[in-house]
Amino acid sequence: MWITSCLETVKKPTVVALGNFDGVHPGHQAVIEPIWLSAQQFQTIHAAESHAGEGVVVPTVVTFHPHPREFFTGKRRDLLTPLEEKAAQLKQLGVEQLVRLPFDHALSCLSPKAFVDQILVRSLAAQEISVGENFCFGHKRAGTAEDLRAIAARYDIPVHIVPMYTLDGERVSSSTIRDYLQQGLVRPAARLLGRPYTLIGEVVKGQQLGRSLGFPTANLRLPEAKFLPRLGVYAVRVCLHNPAAPDAVPHSPGTTAEPTLLGVMNLGYRPTVDGSQRRVEVHLLDWAGDLYGKTLIVSLEAFIRPEQKFDSLDALKAQIQQDCDQARSLLTTSP
Known part of the structure; x- marks a missing residue:
């Protein structure tokens, strides 16, 4: 697992899952799955060609540090999966690179279009992107998942928008898992987390x-x-x-x-x-x-x-x- 917070050291080209992924629960795993499958397809295609090994993409998770909510509120946000735990969970899912974008004033001020152009296209050389349907990005969270798809299409980059993950009619989210744990309800939390x-x-x-x-x-x-x-x-x-x-x-x-x-x-x-x-x-x-x-x-x-x-x-x-x-x-x- 290659972990970096510096865009100059990113391994590329990439296929990218975007989000915070705290907990790496089944909903997060559903967002990550398309980029893992894409990486396997790229590998198969290039292995069959004479230039095998060239241009193979790196399955990458891109997250933010600190959490945007922590940046805007100034209050520390404790994590279900601190860095080492998150990296280990992601590695088990076939992710080879974790990019922790430093969430600062400059990044928070990027427009949705600038975020795609500067981060996803230029810095990450993204070939495919996957996000959850509630993903928002750019200045004041102005960009939606559909906006990301439209902007990325100008660069011929396909975007997978993964529907909200539910279990027995209940939305699986990090916030719900936290709420259960705060009440001592460890079994309902484990059910949503997919593990204790x-x-x-x-x-x-x-x-x-x-x-x-x-x-x-x-x-x-x-x-x-x-x-x-x-x-x-x-x-x-x-x-x-x-x-x-x-x-x-x-x-x-x-x-x-x-x-x-x-x-x-x-x-x-x-x-x-x-x-x-x-x-x-x-x-x-x-x-x-x-x-x-x-x-x-x-x-x-x-x-x-x-x-x-x-x-x-x-x-x-x-x-x-x-x-x-x-x-x-x-x-x-x-x-």
């Missing part, structure tokens, strides 16, 4: 309070921009990332990791011990070992309870045991 929502981070040293209670936990350091769900306790499945696996970046259980383990995760401030920092702590059921420095892939399977303050450490310990028992029951009876 994951937190991926390195195990770092904590205060070792869990160990003193008989429930040692792994404290995870997550990417700063990672979107976090509702505070509370979750039943989780956990994989240890294997850096020697073919994919350099962890992205989902069962691909770059050891066998799945069962666990309980606490996300919160630990009010019983007057915690002041939000922490992500994972206790693995029926497992012991040194995890410091390792990367864990934690899949959220069920929300157990909100975070709460207990009157004593004994009460906290008893509740943790109940959480473990409930998590074991949930994880061994669900697929």
